Amino acid sequence: MAKEHRKRDVVVIGAGMAGLTAALYAGRSGLSVLVLESELVGGQIANAAGIENYPGILRVGGGELISAVQTQAESFGAVVDEFDSIVRVELSGQPKMVETESAVYEAGAVILATGMKRRKLSLSEAGRYEGRGVHYCELCDGQAYAGKTVAVIGGGNAAVDAAEYLSKLASKLYLIQRSELRADAASVKRLREHANVEFLLHTEPRALAGDTKLTAATLFDRKAETTREIPLDAVFVNIGVEPNTALFADQVKLDKSGNIAAGEDCRTNLDGVFAAGDVRTKEVRQLTTAAADGTVAALGAVKYLRSLQ
Amino acid sequence: MVKVYSMTSCPWCVKAKKYLESKGVAYQNLDIEEDEAARVACQQLSGDLMVPVITANDKDYVLGFDKAKIDALLGA
Numbered sequence: 001m002a003k004e005h006r007k008r009d010v011v012v013i014g015a016g017m018a019g020l021t022a023a024l025y026a027g028r029s030g031l032s033v034l035v036l037e038s039e040l041v042g043g044q045i046a047n048a049a050g051i052e053n054y055p056g057i058l059r060v061g062g063g064e065l066i067s068a069v070q071t072q073a074e075s076f077g078a079v080v081d082e083f084d085s086i087v088r089v090e091l092s093g094q095p096k097m098v099e100t101e102s103a104v105y106e107a108g109a110v111i112l113a114t115g116m117k118r119r120k121l122s123l124s125e126a127g128r129y130e131g132r133g134v135h136y137c138e139l140c141d142g143q144a145y146a147g148k149t150v151a152v153i154g155g156g157n158a159a160v161d162a163a164e165y166l167s168k169l170a171s172k173l174y175l176i177q178r179s180e181l182r183a184d185a186a187s188v189k190r191l192r193e194h195a196n197v198e199f200l201l202h203t204e205p206r207a208l209a210g211d212t213k214l215t216a217a218t219l220f221d222r223k224a225e226t227t228r229e230i231p232l233d234a235v236f237v238n239i240g241v242e243p244n245t246a247l248f249a250d251q252v253k254l255d256k257s258g259n260i261a262a263g264e265d266c267r268t269n270l271d272g273v274f275a276a277g278d279v280r281t282k283e284v285r286q287l288t289t290a291a292a293d294g295t296v297a298a299l300g301a302v303k304y305l306r307s308l309q
Numbered sequence: 310m311v312k313v314y315s316m317t318s319c320p321w322c323v324k325a326k327k328y329l330e331s332k333g334v335a336y337q338n339l340d341i342e343e344d345e346a347a348r349v350a351c352q353q354l355s356g357d358l359m360v361p362v363i364t365a366n367d368k369d370y371v372l373g374f375d376k377a378k379i380d381a382l383l384g385a
Binding site: 040041042046047049061063082083131135137139140141143144146 | 316318319320321322323324327328331341342357358359360361372373376
């Protein structure tokens with residue numbers, strides 16, 4: 001059966017801070033706005049236990065913050081659909097076409113706010129232990145390791161945030177990072193206050209072991225050039241992110257790092273297609289810059305749609 | 310009755326529950342952090358304490374948010 005065609009002024013792809021802010025601004029400008037999200041509303045911050053650097057808010061959970069932004073966008077008429085996955089997009093020409101599992105959306109403008117996706121652990125055996133000792137969501141799976149020995153792999157803010165959460169559950173926690181820590185000093189200081197946390201810097205995992213579940217990991221100390229095996233019940237992987245562009249990489253110009261090539265005006269190489277948030281070429285990727293991008297992209301879309309009239 | 314073993318802070322649990330609501334499926338939410346009996350039942354069902362766990366018959370279950378598997382579980 002042919003899919004129903006529906007018209008929207010703006011389709012926003014991605015419901016993180018950039019996408020939802022874009023929806024808020026576009027909705028407030030009187031446009032019909034659909035936001036499509038196939039993963040988690042909130043993107044990377046959906047997992048964040050505590051955010052302390054969003055101006056005006058002392059400390060807030062990522063889920064709570066993004067839920068407020070979603071409510072705000074919806075109050076201006078934006079619709080957020082997190083269950084209808086996108087099948088394909090056609091971004092050149094006018095209107096733009098976004099086909100989902102259930103419908104074909106014709107949009108005057110499209111805002112790409114797909115953010116970043118987490119890198120998977122690049123050990124060949126990691127897939128075998130996924131959900132059985134190799135995990136990517138501490139808030140979903142951490143309880144299973146209460147009183148056990150776990151490791152967080154990574155050294156950025158997300159890794160340190162995960163380590164702090166897990167340190168309250170686990171009897172012993174290793175933070176394993178192949179170089180120096182990149183996380184904010186305040187977060188690292190707070191983690192160091194937990195007596196059950198041991199920092200293993202300049203160290204990387206070389207192998208995982210266990211029968212049906214993970215029981216140990218082999219670690220390589222890059223400075224001492226030594227290898228050792230430690231007993232481990234789980235590793236939580238936070239080794240960085242990469243731009244989420246597979247859906248449109250053949251249509252939109254990307255930079256050498258794979259991010260969407262767009263300047264501070266958020267315009268891509270295609271008329272009426274804007275890039276917002278972490279997926280765009282930029283130096284600084286923060287919640288505040290994502291919100292700024294969402295604003296700029298939405299107002300750019302408003303201006304573009306007016307130019308068509 | 311569909312049961313969802315979950316935790317308040319777990320984002321995939323929130324999504325799973327929203328999905329059931331979007332399909333008009335009534336469910337019982339069982340928080341494994343707050344409810345010791347739910348914690349035990351979750352572990353007995355799935356062998357672990359990872360969430361969300363969704364079951365319709367206390368025997369077959371879906372771990373995590375997987376739309377196709379949830380649909381199959383619900384007989385959609």
